[in-house]
Amino acid sequence: MKMLYTILILTLTAGSVLGQSCCSGGAPLSGNLGLPMVDGRQVQFSISYDLNKLNTLKSGTETLDDNTRTRTTHTALFQAGYNIDKHWSFEILLPYVQQEREVSPLGLGSTVEITNGIGDIVFLSKYRFLNHFQAGLGVKFPTGSSDETTSRGILLNADMQPGSGAWDGIAFFTSEHQLKSRNSLSVYSTWTYRFTGKNNSYLIDQVYEFGNEAQVQVGVADQFLIFNQLIGPSLSFKYRNVSADINDGFDVPSTGGSWLFIKPGLSYLITPTINLVTTLDLPLYANLEGTQVTPTFRWNTALLFNLKLR
Amino acid sequence: MMNNFLTLFIAAFVFISCAKEKDPIIGNPGLAAQGEWSIPLNRILDGGPGKDGIPALDEPIFVSPQEATYLDDDELVIGHSSAQESKAYSHLVMNWHEIANDWFGQEPVAVIYCPLTGTATGWHRKLNNQVTTFGVSGLLYNANVIPYDRNTDSNWSQLTLECVNGELIGTRPEMVNLLETSWSTWKTFFPDTEVLSTETGFDRSYGVYPYGSYRTSEGLIFQVKDSDDRLHPKERVHSIISGDYVKAYRFSNFPETAAGIILDNVEGQNVVVIGSQTQNFIVSFFEKQINDEVLTFSLPSDDLYTNGNFTSSVILTDQFGNNWNAFGYAVTGPNEGDQLTPTMGIMGYWFPWTSFYTTVDIYGEQ
Numbered sequence: 001m002k003m004l005y006t007i008l009i010l011t012l013t014a015g016s017v018l019g020q021s022c023c024s025g026g027a028p029l030s031g032n033l034g035l036p037m038v039d040g041r042q043v044q045f046s047i048s049y050d051l052n053k054l055n056t057l058k059s060g061t062e063t064l065d066d067n068t069r070t071r072t073t074h075t076a077l078f079q080a081g082y083n084i085d086k087h088w089s090f091e092i093l094l095p096y097v098q099q100e101r102e103v104s105p106l107g108l109g110s111t112v113e114i115t116n117g118i119g120d121i122v123f124l125s126k127y128r129f130l131n132h133f134q135a136g137l138g139v140k141f142p143t144g145s146s147d148e149t150t151s152r153g154i155l156l157n158a159d160m161q162p163g164s165g166a167w168d169g170i171a172f173f174t175s176e177h178q179l180k181s182r183n184s185l186s187v188y189s190t191w192t193y194r195f196t197g198k199n200n201s202y203l204i205d206q207v208y209e210f211g212n213e214a215q216v217q218v219g220v221a222d223q224f225l226i227f228n229q230l231i232g233p234s235l236s237f238k239y240r241n242v243s244a245d246i247n248d249g250f251d252v253p254s255t256g257g258s259w260l261f262i263k264p265g266l267s268y269l270i271t272p273t274i275n276l277v278t279t280l281d282l283p284l285y286a287n288l289e290g291t292q293v294t295p296t297f298r299w300n301t302a303l304l305f306n307l308k309l310r
Numbered sequence: 311m312m313n314n315f316l317t318l319f320i321a322a323f324v325f326i327s328c329a330k331e332k333d334p335i336i337g338n339p340g341l342a343a344q345g346e347w348s349i350p351l352n353r354i355l356d357g358g359p360g361k362d363g364i365p366a367l368d369e370p371i372f373v374s375p376q377e378a379t380y381l382d383d384d385e386l387v388i389g390h391s392s393a394q395e396s397k398a399y400s401h402l403v404m405n406w407h408e409i410a411n412d413w414f415g416q417e418p419v420a421v422i423y424c425p426l427t428g429t430a431t432g433w434h435r436k437l438n439n440q441v442t443t444f445g446v447s448g449l450l451y452n453a454n455v456i457p458y459d460r461n462t463d464s465n466w467s468q469l470t471l472e473c474v475n476g477e478l479i480g481t482r483p484e485m486v487n488l489l490e491t492s493w494s495t496w497k498t499f500f501p502d503t504e505v506l507s508t509e510t511g512f513d514r515s516y517g518v519y520p521y522g523s524y525r526t527s528e529g530l531i532f533q534v535k536d537s538d539d540r541l542h543p544k545e546r547v548h549s550i551i552s553g554d555y556v557k558a559y560r561f562s563n564f565p566e567t568a569a570g571i572i573l574d575n576v577e578g579q580n581v582v583v584i585g586s587q588t589q590n591f592i593v594s595f596f597e598k599q600i601n602d603e604v605l606t607f608s609l610p611s612d613d614l615y616t617n618g619n620f621t622s623s624v625i626l627t628d629q630f631g632n633n634w635n636a637f638g639y640a641v642t643g644p645n646e647g648d649q650l651t652p653t654m655g656i657m658g659y660w661f662p663w664t665s666f667y668t669t670v671d672i673y674g675e676q
Contacts, residue, residue, distance in 0.1 A: 057513075065513040069363050103360040108445070108460075111361045154449060156356045203355055206533050250529025253522035290520055 034136070034174055034190060035081040035091050037128050041309040044081040044091070048302030049074070052295060056283070059291040069293050071159070072100040075119065077302075089126050095119035097144065097162040117162040119144040124172060132177055138170035146199055158199070158208055158245070165199030166209065182222070188236075189218045202247070211243035211256045219263065232267035238281065244289055254290030259283060261295075275304045347475045349451050349467060355532055357450045361458075364446040365512055366409035372397060372504035375497050380508050380516060383494035386590075387505065388423060388430040390414055390488055391623070391637050396500035399423070400493065403506045404430075405521070406514045408455055410506070411435065411443040419486050420444040422468055424455035425521060426531065428546060429658030431468055432486030437461065437478060452665040453532040469656075469666045471551070489636055490657040491591035498589075499623035499636055534665040540672060543661035548585070548592035549670075551654040552577040556667040558660065559594070561587045563673050568618035569625070571607055574673060581653055582607055583673075584625050584636075588618060592657065593625070595638050595650035600630060607634075 035044045054071040057064040074097070081091035098116035124138035144163015149155050158164070176188040194213040202208035219236020237260065244256035265279035281298035288294060347354065357364075380402065381387075387398040394415050404410065404423040411420050418435035422444065435442050442461040449456040454469045464476025466483065473481040489496075496503060508516045524531065528543055541547070547558040557576050564570035569586040580597035584607075598605050605628040609615050614624045614633065623635035624642075632643030638650030663670045 059515040059518065062515070064515075068365070069359065101360050103363045103448075105362040105365055108362055113356075113360060150356060153351055154354050154356055155352075157358045159358055160356070203532065204352065247531060248529055248533070250527055250531075251522060252531060253520060253524060290518075290522065291515060 033079075033091070033093060033122060033124060033138070033170075033192070034126070034134075034172060035079065035089070035304075037134050037174075037176070038083055038089075038306065039086050040083065041085065042083045043307045043309060044083070044305065046077070046079045046302045046304040048077045048079070048300060050077065050298070050300045051075075052298045054293045055296040056294050057291065058286055058288050058294045061285070061287045064291070068104050068106070070100075070102040070104070071293050072102070074098040074100070087128050089128070091124050091126070093122040093124075095121075095144075099160045099162065101160060113150055113156070113160065115145075115148040115156060115160050115162060117145045117148065120163045120168075122170065124170060126172065133175045134173070136170075136172035138172060140164075140166075140168035140170060140194070142166055142197075142199070146202065155203055158202060158210070164196070164210055165202060166197035168197050169195040171195075184223045186221050187219070188221065189216070191216050206248050208248075209246040211245050213240065213242045215240045217263070221265075230269040232269075234263075234265040234267070234279075236263045236265070237261065237284075238263055254288075254292050257286060257288035257292065257294075259295070260285040261298075270303075273306045275306075277302045277304060345475065346479065347465075348472070348479055349470065349474045350535075353451055353535055354456070355450050357448050357532070359446075359448055361448045362445050363448050364406070364408050366411060366443070366445045367403075367407045367506075367510055368411045368443055369511070370399075370410045370412050371507040371509050373507040373509075375501075375503060375505060378493075378505045378507070381493045381505065383492060383497075384590075385493045386490060387493050387496050388421060388488050388490050389496050389500065389503070390419070390421070390432060390486065391500050391503070391635075393639070396503035398493070398496050398500075398503050398505040399430075400506050401425075402516050402519075403508060403510065405519060406512070406516065407510065408446050409444050409457055414486065417486075420457070421488065422455065422457055424468055424658075426450070426524075427452075427454045427469065427658050427662045428525070428544070429454065429469060429656050429662070430488055430490055431471070431483075431656060432488045433483035434486060435459075437481065437483075450532050452534040452662055453530060454662055454666075469658075469662060471654075485654065487637055487652040489591060489593060491589065495586075495589040495591060495620075498619075498621065530661065534662055536664045537661065538664040538670065540675070541660040543659060545660045546657060547660050547663075547672075548583070548594060549656050549658065549663055550576050550581060550583075550594055551656065551667065552579065554668040556663050556670045557673060558663065558670060559583050559585065559592055559673045561585060561590075561592065564592075565618075569609055569615070569620065571609065571626070572673065573607075576653070580604075582626070582650075586618075586620070589620060591636070592655075593636055593638075594653040594655040596653055598650050600628075600632075600645055600648070603629075605629070605632075 052073040057066045076096045079093045083089040097119040101113045104110035121141045121143045124136050126134050126136035128134045142165050146161040146163045146165030171193045174190045179185045192215045196210045198207050198209045200207050217238040221234035223232040240259045242256050245252040261281045267277040278301040386401045389398040399421050405425045409422050418441045420433045420435050423430040442459045444457040447456045447458040451467050456465050458465045462477040464473050464478040467474045473479050549556045549558045555577050564585040572583040583594040585592035607626045610624050610627045624633040625636050626634040632640040632645045635641050640646050640648040
């Protein structure tokens with residue numbers, strides 16, 4: 001039963017709950033933020049790969065017939081968590097980010113710009129209560145580079161940087177309930193809010209702040225025994241709202257908006273303590289400020305390890 | 311089974327983690343402009359969309375004023391007119407493309423408009439005896455567009471008016487005179503005009519200004535080297551460039567309800583500046599002599615200038631009875647066909663000029 005519970009929680013929390021600003025490829029700093037609720041002293045860690053592909057040009061709610069611009073963010077994430085007791089736990093997330101920007105105008109060849117490096121590290125402390133709920137507060141440290149240049153030494157904008165150059169605060173809340181009629185079926189929800197800080201040395205002498213971001217995710221997950229293997233499908237909906245970025249006190253055009261995603265997911269229990277989880281984010285609806293290249297899909301795959309301490 | 315998964319996953323992780331640092335792939339590496347810049351590298355910034363991320367118009371399509379239902383009368387256009395044709399390029403379309411590679415008669419011309427500095431220039435596209443096209447490099451210098459020419463991949467600065475990087479570094483473009491005004495005024499001046507169509511081959515929201523409140527706010531998206539708070543950063547001024555000196559003329563230098571003529575001296579050269587607040591334009595020309603006599607300009611006669619507004623493109627008349635239009639052509643009179651020499655005058659926002667030129671004066675102010 002405990003194993004089933006673990007799988008369930010691992011599946012539920014596999015999705016991303018934070019991201020960068022809407023116009024960016026978005027280093028998923030908390031691609032797996034919120035490791036599972038577990039009982040007792042345990043060490044958890046995961047390694048994951050996150051691919052965020054933006055190849056859809058939208059103006060407001062309208063999709064424009066133009067796919068000449070592509071933004072891709074590859075992120076490798078290492079995450080570790082420690083459960084002190086049945087209430088308190090904390091976790092840390094270390095990303096390595098590769099940002100890519102490709103422009104492929106008709107008849108002109110394509111141009112690709114790439115940056116990569118350590119991203120912003122996130123620390124989150126959590127408190128579990130009433131068994132089904134968990135609340136947390138976190139900090140995102142400006143450990144990632146925010147002054148990357150092109151190969152020709154020209155400073156790139158915030159969108160292409162591995163880090164934001166700012167301290168952010170994170171609020172986190174999650175709940176999970178198993179159905180009495182079917183123990184393996186669970187309904188869950190996650191809410192996060194990111195209070196963004198300022199990068200005071202953006203493009204040498206500007207002050208840049210990514211928009212504050214709120215996300216709500218609700219979903220269901222279950223497990224099935226297929227060919228003697230435990231498979232856990234999940235389906236959730238994620239709503240994300242991001243305020244406009246602010247540059248030197250003024251809103252940055254074509255940043256911010258609202259998105260609704262559907263997130264199918266699948267987990268596979270490799271061993272009782274190791275789980276492979278993959279999720280896909282597919283946009284259902286978006287209402288953007290101005291015209292933006294917006295997510296076409298996002299794919300996240302994670303290996304999650306759970307080690308119980310004596 | 312588990313080992314296989316682990317191996318695969320760790321390999322992927324290592325692959326991503328060890329990705330090469332800054333390894334750009336240029337689609338046309340043979341043309342990649344490298345080397346020295348004649349402007350400070352630390353003032354060149356990446357604008358965000360990338361090279362050609364803002365697509366220039368290479369085959370612009372024009373429609374009649376009646377067909378241009380997307381344009382309200384008070385929308386700004388940039389225009390060119392000659393005896394053969396008149397063409398208007400609306401800000402509404404140019405905001406999304408910044409460059410139109412076009413032809414004025416037999417002359418290949420690029421109309422370049424930077425929405426961030428609000429400046430429009432016309433450049434001949436024949437460089438070193440070869441016709442080229444210009445694209446949007448995606449780079450900015452002091453918040454101003456850096457076009458690149460596609461023959462040599464050289465980068466140009468719109469407001470320094472020269473090539474700043476690449477094979478053609480130091481080359482100055484041959485300028486084409488443009489007029490910025492409201493669509494209403496342009497139609498009054500040139501009723502047979504054509505205007506840029508929104509059928510550009512690109513799917514864009516042409517009715518929407520893409521930069522939010524930028525054109526009225528005091529904020530800049532990209533900072534410039536020197537800020538100058540003598541005027542609101544986005545006040546539109548007519549700037550006459552003379553070497554490293556700029557003199558700016560404000561709409562408020564002209565009467566509120568009538569057109570006006572200013573006779574001035576810019577770096578030792580006499581100029582005539584004509585402007586109208588109500589008809590939303592300022593143009594300028596160098597002093598001209600005919601038969602060894604300096605032309606004395608006045609506003610045209612009643613049928614050409616009524617209730618403070620010009621009723622055609624004629625904006626000046628002289629002592630010989632010549633009527634001169636907004637592009638400086640004598641359209642009627644004894645010297646019909648003659649032309650006033652336009653100054654290097656560019657309409658645009660106030661804020662960039664002090665970052666590009668050493669001395670910037672405002673007409674009427676010490």
